[in-house]
Amino acid sequence: MHRFFIKEEQIGQDEIWIRGGDVNHIKNVLRMKTGDKVFLSCENDLEYECSLEEFSEDGIRARILDIHGMETELKTELVLYQGLPKGDKMEWIIQKAVELGAARIVPVRMKRCVVRLDEKKAEKKIRRWNAIAQSAAKQARRGVIPQVSEVVDFQTAVKDAEGLDMLLVPYEEARGMEESRKILRQGKKKASIGIIIGPEGGFDREEIELAKEAGGDIITLGKRILRTETAGMTVLSILMFLLEE
Structure with a gap:
């Protein structure tokens, strides 16, 4: 599953808006569609498993399906x-x-x-x-x-x-x-x-x-x-x- 990085201000109560260069990458390079799933990381020891729900010219709305603790970072x-x-x-x-x-x-x-x-x-x-x-x-x-x-x-x-x-x-x-x-x-x-x-x-x-x-x-x-x-x-x-x- 593809992973992208986000800022804290992009996170809502049950959704996340993907902005910036990742929008073009998701739409035109990876050619992902509504319903495809991604991981979104916010550098806060959490990762968000999301489903892509809405595509617009300047952003993609992703619905939060689950929230996990980050397991890929060393404690040191x-x-x-x-x-x-x-x-x-x-x-x-x-x-x-x-x-x-x-x-x-x-x-x-x-x-x-x-x-x-x-x-x-x-x-x-x-x-x-x-x-x-x-x-x-x-x-x-x-x-x-x-x-x-x-x-x-x-x-x-x-x-x-x-x-x-x-x-x-x-x-x-x-x-x-x-x-x-x-x-x-x-x-x-x-x-x-x-x-x-x-x-x-x-x-x-x-x-x-x-x-x-x-x-x-x-x-x-x-x-x-x-x-x-x-x-x-x-x-x-x-x-x-x-x-x-």
Whole structure:
């Protein structure tokens, strides 16, 4: 069953009005008809099972059939701080991070980033990245649309992560697989976890020291060197498996 996202003001006592771009998608792309059923999510831990009842040019009226608690969201908030990668890798990273349960994605400028985005380019990229996050959230049947924030520097990212219960920093020079396993398992007891991933050139040593000062746990993901687009997905996959109920 198809899923769409709505705002709270669209919800009535026993009906919901679907507005915006989803109207065209439902009518002209999916070619849905009166009586077809959809799930509507409002990012309030509830999903509404609805039947499409009335089509107009600017909206679709859906009758609420049932209301369920959201069962697709992890109880732990996962925040991915991703060092800016080259090319279109960030689009793939965002798509997969959303599928794996990330609640928020923060693009980070780091010392060894090859990419340099000026303000105009960054604004356009962020709009594109958030559209990808929304599309991935629909496909993965997420109850919320994870936000892709504006691009920040490393110090700002670390400062933001200080408000989380745990900060994981996979580092190619880290050692101690058993200790890393122990740290990852401790994530089951945390309400929020941040993951900082370096760019293609890896972390600068000063960045590692800053992360440590902020309480970050430096971990290894094994003996092989992972690409930047692989490392974050590896940690998210491990955490999703540990946290899923």
